[in-house]
Structures are given as C-alpha cells and as structure tokens.
Amino acid sequence: MLRFDPFNDLDAMTRGLLTSQAGTDRSPRFMPMDLYKVDDHYVLTADLPGVDPGSVDVNVDSGTLTLTAHRSARSEDSVQWLTSERFFGTYRRQLALGEGIDTTRISATYENGVLTVTIPLAERAKPRRIEVVRSGGGTQIEATTVDAS
Template identity: 45%
Template structure:
C-alpha cells in the first residue's frame, strides 16, 4: 500500500532550500506518516500558524497543503535576530490508488495539522466464501456405486 510516490523534482527543490537556508535551517513543514488500522495518518508541523492560514486541497490523488506564517514583529520594532521561517509554505504528496481521497479529513491542533486518509473499501482485505462445487455431489454417487459392485476375489 502506498501513501507517497517518489517525486525527484520536489526532493531536489527541498534540498536546494535547505542548502540555501544553511545546514541547520529548519524544514518548512516536517511530516510524519503512518498507518493506523484502516487509515493513513499524516501529521505536519506548522508552529506559529493560525488554522485560518492553512489550506488543504485534493486533486485526483495529489494532496497539497499551503500555509502562511506572518512575522510577529511590527513595522516599528527593531529587528535583532530573525531565524524563524515565515511567508508561504507548501507541501505535496501523492496518494496511492488504495486510498480513498474523497473521505480525507483534516484537523488542526496546537500547530499540528493531522490528515486522516481511509483505505479504500476495494483495497481492504475481505474473506472469500468458498462454495461447494459439483464434485461434492459426485462423491456420494461414487461411494454408492462402489457398495453395489461385488468385491473381487483375490
């Protein structure tokens, strides 16, 4: 089952951003993804972002998260240090065909965006009932014929 597919261009872009920001620069939107029962959970860290500044869209099997973080300072404040990432951030990931993107849910709490993506019904394991075939009817007939025949003398 797949949650994400490899996107070499996005990975290259992310590496470039990290290199330009410095080796210790934080990633804009760190992510954790895992499966819990019949759903996938994706958690994205968005500290300092208001829930109204987060936008989640799904188009086909692509989920895009946009967020905006404004600086806390005002125009008349004297800036001493500014290491907090701010501005527009986005992250995309691809959903496998085994997931139901129409039932994706989103919850934002304490700077963490939690996405829930259920496994599609067609992809869930199901028990297959085994029906009795025609050979079960043949077995009693074969046993009946064998009992009518006389045993051979040896």
C-alpha cells in the same frame, strides 16, 4: 500509498539555504510530517507551529494531496534583530496518492500547531478473506467474499 517528490523538497530547501540571511524575509524550509497506517486508513501529521488556522488548506486534485499553510512575519519596524531563526511565509507539501484511496472521505483537523489528515482506504482496496465453500457430493467449489474486519 503515498509517493513524494524528493527533488522538489530538495530544490526548495536549497533555495532557502542560498537566499536566507538573518533579519530578512525567509520562507519555510520544510514541513516535517509523519505518516502511518491504522486499520483501514492512513494518518498524516504535520508540524505547523505558529500558523494561522485560517491559512491552512488541504486540497486533493488528480490524485495529488496538497497541504498549504502560512505564517506571517512580525511587522515591527523598530526592532533590532539579534537572532532571526524562525521562518515565515508559505509552507507547502505535495504527495501523490496511490490507488485505493477514498478521496471523498479525506478529513483534516488543526490543533496546537499540528495538522492531522485522515486518509481512508476505498472499500475495494481493503483486504478481504475469501471463504471457500464445498458443494455437497461433487467437486464443485464456490467462493464468496467475507469482510476481513
């Protein structure tokens, strides 16, 4: 269903490791997520703690699902940092959607720092059981499609 570009994530993580220093502007290293299938849809959950809900964007374009969110930095100039480990900036994750996804019915919610995206299968991609019907006396066989759910 979903493919991802591990090299893109690796490049972003490498840039973050090489350019980050304590107390300086640091961009998020990654957006941890889970992906699983339930019945006739996939569910993607991504951890985005401290993100402004208004900055969360879910977009589908040419078979690519893009998740974007932004966490703002603290703006206190008089602060003397002892430890600065929390990332701020723009989180971004892209996944290539496979065939058989109904992109018009994708939905998303953001609650308690977790983004949940529901990705439904298209009707034509759902598994079906084919019922075989025998005709009366001959050897003719007729098949009809029966919804498996």
